[in-house]
Amino acid sequence: MKKVIFIFLLIFLSTKINAKENLKNNILKNLRCLVCQGQTISDSNSDFAQIIKSVVDDKLQEGLKEKEIYHFLSEKYGSWILLNPPIKTNSYLLWFLPYILFILGGLFIYLMVKKRVIEKK
Amino acid sequence: MLSNIGIIFSSSALLSSLILIYFSIVELKISGDKISQKIYKFSLFKLIFSLSSFLTLIAGYVYSDFSINNVYENSHTSKPLFYKISGTWGNHEGSLLLWINILVLFSFLFLVLDKNKNKNFKLLTLIFQNLLISIFFIFLLSNSNPFAPVFPVPSEGNGLNPILQDPALAIHPPLLYIGFVGSSIYFSVALASLICKIDSRSLATTLKPWVSVSWFFQTLGILVGSIWAYYELGWGGFWFWDPVENSSLMPWLLMTALLHSVLVLERKMGLYSWVIVLSIMTFTMSVVGTFLVRSGILNSVHTFASDPNRGLFILSFLLVMVFSSIFIFFRYAPSENKNYKIFSKEFFILLNNWFMIFFLAVVLIGTLYPVFLDTLTGAQISVGPPYYNFILAPFLIPLLFLMTSGPKHRWISSDFKKIFDIILFLSIISFVIIFFFIKESNLLTNLILLFSIYLIIQTIFDFYGNLKNKNINLSRIISHFGFGLLIFFISINSILSLESNFNAKIGEKKNLGNYVINFKKLETAQIDNYKSVIGHFEILNKKKSTIENLKPEIRLYNKPETITYEASINSNLFSDTYLTMSNISDTNIFNIKFQKKPFMNFIWLSVILISLGGVLKFFKIKRQI
Numbered sequence: 001m002k003k004v005i006f007i008f009l010l011i012f013l014s015t016k017i018n019a020k021e022n023l024k025n026n027i028l029k030n031l032r033c034l035v036c037q038g039q040t041i042s043d044s045n046s047d048f049a050q051i052i053k054s055v056v057d058d059k060l061q062e063g064l065k066e067k068e069i070y071h072f073l074s075e076k077y078g079s080w081i082l083l084n085p086p087i088k089t090n091s092y093l094l095w096f097l098p099y100i101l102f103i104l105g106g107l108f109i110y111l112m113v114k115k116r117v118i119e120k121k
Numbered sequence: 122m123l124s125n126i127g128i129i130f131s132s133s134a135l136l137s138s139l140i141l142i143y144f145s146i147v148e149l150k151i152s153g154d155k156i157s158q159k160i161y162k163f164s165l166f167k168l169i170f171s172l173s174s175f176l177t178l179i180a181g182y183v184y185s186d187f188s189i190n191n192v193y194e195n196s197h198t199s200k201p202l203f204y205k206i207s208g209t210w211g212n213h214e215g216s217l218l219l220w221i222n223i224l225v226l227f228s229f230l231f232l233v234l235d236k237n238k239n240k241n242f243k244l245l246t247l248i249f250q251n252l253l254i255s256i257f258f259i260f261l262l263s264n265s266n267p268f269a270p271v272f273p274v275p276s277e278g279n280g281l282n283p284i285l286q287d288p289a290l291a292i293h294p295p296l297l298y299i300g301f302v303g304s305s306i307y308f309s310v311a312l313a314s315l316i317c318k319i320d321s322r323s324l325a326t327t328l329k330p331w332v333s334v335s336w337f338f339q340t341l342g343i344l345v346g347s348i349w350a351y352y353e354l355g356w357g358g359f360w361f362w363d364p365v366e367n368s369s370l371m372p373w374l375l376m377t378a379l380l381h382s383v384l385v386l387e388r389k390m391g392l393y394s395w396v397i398v399l400s401i402m403t404f405t406m407s408v409v410g411t412f413l414v415r416s417g418i419l420n421s422v423h424t425f426a427s428d429p430n431r432g433l434f435i436l437s438f439l440l441v442m443v444f445s446s447i448f449i450f451f452r453y454a455p456s457e458n459k460n461y462k463i464f465s466k467e468f469f470i471l472l473n474n475w476f477m478i479f480f481l482a483v484v485l486i487g488t489l490y491p492v493f494l495d496t497l498t499g500a501q502i503s504v505g506p507p508y509y510n511f512i513l514a515p516f517l518i519p520l521l522f523l524m525t526s527g528p529k530h531r532w533i534s535s536d537f538k539k540i541f542d543i544i545l546f547l548s549i550i551s552f553v554i555i556f557f558f559i560k561e562s563n564l565l566t567n568l569i570l571l572f573s574i575y576l577i578i579q580t581i582f583d584f585y586g587n588l589k590n591k592n593i594n595l596s597r598i599i600s601h602f603g604f605g606l607l608i609f610f611i612s613i614n615s616i617l618s619l620e621s622n623f624n625a626k627i628g629e630k631k632n633l634g635n636y637v638i639n640f641k642k643l644e645t646a647q648i649d650n651y652k653s654v655i656g657h658f659e660i661l662n663k664k665k666s667t668i669e670n671l672k673p674e675i676r677l678y679n680k681p682e683t684i685t686y687e688a689s690i691n692s693n694l695f696s697d698t699y700l701t702m703s704n705i706s707d708t709n710i711f712n713i714k715f716q717k718k719p720f721m722n723f724i725w726l727s728v729i730l731i732s733l734g735g736v737l738k739f740f741k742i743k744r745q746i
Contacts, residue, residue, distance in 0.1 A: 025620050038363050040505070043356030043620070045686050045703035051713060053622065083505025091499055094490045098483045098512055105475045113468060113685050 027056055027066060030083050031073065040083065123181045124189050127268035129175035131218075134225070135258035137167035137557025138251045145244045145251070154240050155501050156232075160247070164229050167254075171225040175209075175218055178267050182209050187278055190271040191215060197280035199650045200520035204602075207291030208281045213415060213431065214267035216294055220411075221257045223295075223302040228254065231306055235329055242317040249309035260434055283651065283678040283685050289349035297342030297369055301407040304372060307379070307406035312446065315453040324396065325387035330742050332383060336376040337735030343369050344728040355688040355701045357716045359622070359724070362509045367488045368410030368466035371481055375403040378477035380735075385467045392467075394454055395474075401446045406481075408439050413488070435508045469527030478521050479560045483512050514565060517608060524601050525579045528594075544582055548575040570612050596741060600734025607727035610720045619717040624710050631713075637661040638715055651678040656702045656711065658689075673702040 028042035035048045041056075052073070059069045073081055085091045141163050148157060178191070182205045187193040195212045196205055220632040228250040237243055261267070284290075307328055314324045346369065347359040360366060379399045385392045412435040487504045494500055552571045561567055580602040587594065623631050631638045639659040646653045654675040661668055674687040691698040701718040 021621060025622070028622070030505070030507055032505065038361070039354075039356065040361075043354070043358065045355070045712070049708050050703075050705055053712075079503060080501040080503055083503050084507035084511075085502045085504055090494060090498065091502060093510075094486060094502075094504065094508075097486055097724075098479070101482045102475075102479045102516075105479060108473055109276070109471050113471070 032081050032083050123177055123186050124270040126269045127174050127177040130170050131168045134167050134170035137163050138254045142251045145248045149241055149244055152708045156240055161293055164232050167457050168225055168229045171222050175222045179206055179209050188270055190269045191267045193271050193278045194274050195281050196278045204286045210294050211281055211285045215267045217261055217265050218267050220298050222532045223298050224254055224305055242313050242319055245316055246309045248742060249312055253305055264434055279285035280681045283683050284353055287353055293345045296338050296345055300335045300339025300342050303331055303405040304407050306331045307400035311400035312449050315449055320714045321386045321393045325383050328383050330739055332380050333735045333738040337378055339373045340732035352690055355686045357699045361399055364488045365414050368413045371484055372403050372406040374477045374481045375406055378474045381470045381473045385470050405443055412436055414556050466530045474525050518568050518572050521576050525576045544579050548578050559616050566612055573605045573609040580674050596734040596738035600731050603727045603730030610723045617719045623713055625713050626710055635664050651676045658700055669698055671700045673700045682725055
């Protein structure tokens with residue numbers, strides 16, 4: 001058990017040097033290239049992607065946070081550009097339905113097994 | 122000329138299939154336990170007609186017969202022979218014909234190979250198969266005729282989308298289709314066994330070989346698709362959670378659930394109705410997959426051919442199929458045999474199914490939600506990789522744990538064994554060692570790593586343990602081992618990947634940590650059906666002082682006119698160096714994307730191991746029979 005605690009401590013204490021480059025790449029991966037067929041900005045070679053890449057670069061230079069950049073871009077291009085849909089009224093179902101289904105499935109199995117164990121007795 | 126021959130062949134195949142339905146229905150009422158010779162004969166005719174129609178289309182492509190509209194639209198005389206042939210199924214009409222051919226072939230194999238004694242059960246299965254075949258042939262001939270003529274005959278074709286001119290993509294559709302269409306057999310078998318009240322053991326023995334074969338091909342099909350995406354689409358990723366990729370994953374998840382549930386069914390321990398439901402769902406999902414891809418309602422990298430009319434047809438077909446299945450299910454559903462105990466093996470299989478259905482639900486919701494939202498409210502949102510990763514990744518931990526501990530339990534009942542054992546201890550030690558190399562700060566990633574190591578070590582122990590017993594369940598061990606490795610290497614890969622995006626001119630050098638990238642020169646070349654701009658790059662690894670030379674390309678295809686960006690990949694055992702280059706309009710500056718991707722080959726290998734389990738299972742079943 002001590003070893004387990006030791007490992008968890010290690011995990012929490014260690015921090016990776018987070019370069020700006022990583023943040024930028026992360027942001028680019030979460031943006032859809034609007035002129036392509038289902039590619040991210042990071043993956044795309046189109047002119048549009050090149051422009052967004054430099055916009056993100058500039059915004060990072062200006063000191064904007066990741067969320068602020070997403071906000072800025074979705075104001076300008078609509079939420080279609082965000083591959084990670086923000087939690088809003090129109091996406092509650094999207095975000096919570098999977099968990100509800102998972103719990104329902106578990107409940108179903110629990111009831112089934114419980115019923116059968118009782119029947120056997 | 123070929124156009125008419127093709128139409129005659131496919132119409133004859135349709136006719137034989139309709140005749141077969143008639144004969145089978147007549148024979149249902151006749152007593153006796155043998156299927157008559159005429160059914161075998163007409164099944165053979167149907168197979169020959171159907172294969173001939175497919176060969177006719179291939180011939181049309183090989184000889185560039187542009188009087189066939191399909192050839193005119195998708196081929197070109199300057200295309201290499203190999204891609205002329207593979208171009209046959211690189212478009213909607215041709216791929217539909219391939220789909221039908223596999224359906225016909227599978228039905229024939231079922232008739233010849235299935236050893237089930239119950240005549241009516243076999244006949245009913247064949248009736249359902251032939252209904253499917255007829256419907257798809259009617260769809261082919263009325264809406265998507267690959268043999269439709271064009272007049273006047275053009276002298277040259279339009280050519281095939283160059284990114285489809287690739288060996289991996291030549292074999293990708295056939296592999297996937299064998300998986301997709303293979304599931305039609307269990308759809309028909311499920312319905313037939315409901316009506317004939319087949320007992321659970323024979324249902325399981327009938328299903329098992331087909332499930333393992335189609336699962337194997339589906340796995341390989343997905344793998345080949347991913348490898349293609351990795352080197353051809355030029356972004357260095359191999360899974361984008363793209364709607365089209367998702368629609369191949371959804372049937373796979375159901376097949377995986379089925380593969381496990383059949384084991385319970387085989388031991389006469391219930392789940393009869395559930396296996397039936399899974400079988401019906403799997404084929405339904407395969408058709409849904411086809412609907413999503415072909416209708417064009419999805420925005421995807423893979424949308425190469427689409428038309429709303431086709432979508433409408435497939436949608437109505439789907440509705441009829443689902444509702445008649447539901448009707449048959451409730452009309453004939455049997456009562457269940459029940460005996461479960463918590464921590465028995467079958468309980469763990471139920472848990473497996475729970476997770477598979479959950480994954481399916483997430484993928485289905487993520488794929489369809491934006492479509493429904495757009496239709497209902499007009500709001501456009503995107504659901505991409507961040508969504509799937511966020512929801513699915515945490516569930517990998519219990520899944521890996523269940524895959525480790527589940528198989529340790531016996532059938533019917535066994536008591537819960539202690540969790541802390543030598544294997545967990547070894548896993549923690551290995552994890553700590555690996556941790557000192559990767560220094561990952563994300564708790565979730567670390568836990569996934571730890572549990573994948575736990576699964577890997579457990580399966581290695583199982584392998585040695587079972588080797589002594591001779592009672593070896595190699596297929597399970599190899600597939601689970603492969604899955605553990607897959608998750609392990611994907612995690613390590615995502616942690617250790619390096620990526621850098623920068624602009625450069627010819628002659629410039631760029632310093633990136635350990636690497637120096639030297640853009641040496643640019644070269645142009647004229648090859649068969651495209652022009653190419655080739656960049657020469659030298660990548661110096663300062664630590665190891667090694668030099669790699671990479672040559673990414675920008676290609677201008679002439680037929681049809683398309684620009685593609687070819688990544689240059691230097692693939693080593695432990696790490697791939699990945700470079701793409703694109704020009705920035707009206708400048709002499711190039712955008713360069715440099716990536717180091719560790720363990721890519723191990724990721725592919727893990728999936729091959731997973732699929733290998735399916736093959737081993739198939740041969741084990743064959744031996745038992």
